[in-house]
Amino acid sequence: MYNKTWLSVIKVVIFDMDGTLYQDDTYLERYIRYLLEGTEHEGDTEAAMRLGRAILSDCHAIRFGYFYHTRDDVSLVQEGERFVRSLTWDGTAGEGPAQDYESLSAHEPYLIPIGDPWGIAAALSHRYKLPEQRLRSAFERVRGEMLLPPYGFACHDDLFRAIEELTAVEKKSLMTNTHLESGVAFVGYMGIGHLFGDVAYGANKPAGLQSYFGSLLAQGYRPEEILSIGDNPWNDLHPVKKLGGRTCFISPYPSSDPEVWDLRLHRLEELAQLMRVIQQSITGRKIADGEDRVEADKQEIQG
Numbered sequence: 001m002y003n004k005t006w007l008s009v010i011k012v013v014i015f016d017m018d019g020t021l022y023q024d025d026t027y028l029e030r031y032i033r034y035l036l037e038g039t040e041h042e043g044d045t046e047a048a049m050r051l052g053r054a055i056l057s058d059c060h061a062i063r064f065g066y067f068y069h070t071r072d073d074v075s076l077v078q079e080g081e082r083f084v085r086s087l088t089w090d091g092t093a094g095e096g097p098a099q100d101y102e103s104l105s106a107h108e109p110y111l112i113p114i115g116d117p118w119g120i121a122a123a124l125s126h127r128y129k130l131p132e133q134r135l136r137s138a139f140e141r142v143r144g145e146m147l148l149p150p151y152g153f154a155c156h157d158d159l160f161r162a163i164e165e166l167t168a169v170e171k172k173s174l175m176t177n178t179h180l181e182s183g184v185a186f187v188g189y190m191g192i193g194h195l196f197g198d199v200a201y202g203a204n205k206p207a208g209l210q211s212y213f214g215s216l217l218a219q220g221y222r223p224e225e226i227l228s229i230g231d232n233p234w235n236d237l238h239p240v241k242k243l244g245g246r247t248c249f250i251s252p253y254p255s256s257d258p259e260v261w262d263l264r265l266h267r268l269e270e271l272a273q274l275m276r277v278i279q280q281s282i283t284g285r286k287i288a289d290g291e292d293r294v295e296a297d298k299q300e301i302q303g
């Protein structure tokens, strides 16, 4: 199932947090409700929640991997590096000529990548022209609920154990765009702070990941020794792939992103298994190379 050759040279693993170390999308409908509550658009709540569900389950013309244009209120479809089509919220073709978008850079600040469920809510908040403060307060509210009954999400302890037991790599890093306060609360809830060396909250991915990758290269790591794992291709994987690093996409949802990743996983059980395969691949290679006599002796004793 896994190509152990490239896994055996991994020295740094960079983990995203939300959607990567836990999986939960039950918050999305509440998030949308809190966004619209008490606004002139409150009557649209049910329809907006339906739309959110439809995108999640890939039953809508707007798909994960598209970008939302906050100024023109359309979603943009990419082919290669170019935007080739625009779509309105009801899934019909956008009005302006598609070539207007062809030369747009996906890095424009007014484009929101619909890369994970959080991106759907962010796009909807712009659709309804809600103030930034409302997005923030709905975000805080729903994030607080995610850590308490009845909405507290399930922790995948076997995954955390497998990350802990991945001792053969030199560095395990956590990078999340979630701001410090909520990031720290989530890490505390999962009890995983001790698993990582470098931890970055408010990491400003994708740009922040590109800089972090550069800092690893400056420390002497080679690109192919660095593996990034995440559920949001635009934030977590593209910057690393561009620089020659290894990538693992983990998400239960289909994605329209045409890029091919080194690994494509859906569930946390698979990620736990990957951690163990990396550990075995590295230790196995070191024994074969004679790099690790202690390990080899141990293996011989165990027969």
Ligand SMILES: [Mg+2]
Binding pocket: 016, 017, 018, 019, 020, 116, 230, 231, 232
């Ligand atoms: Mg994520």
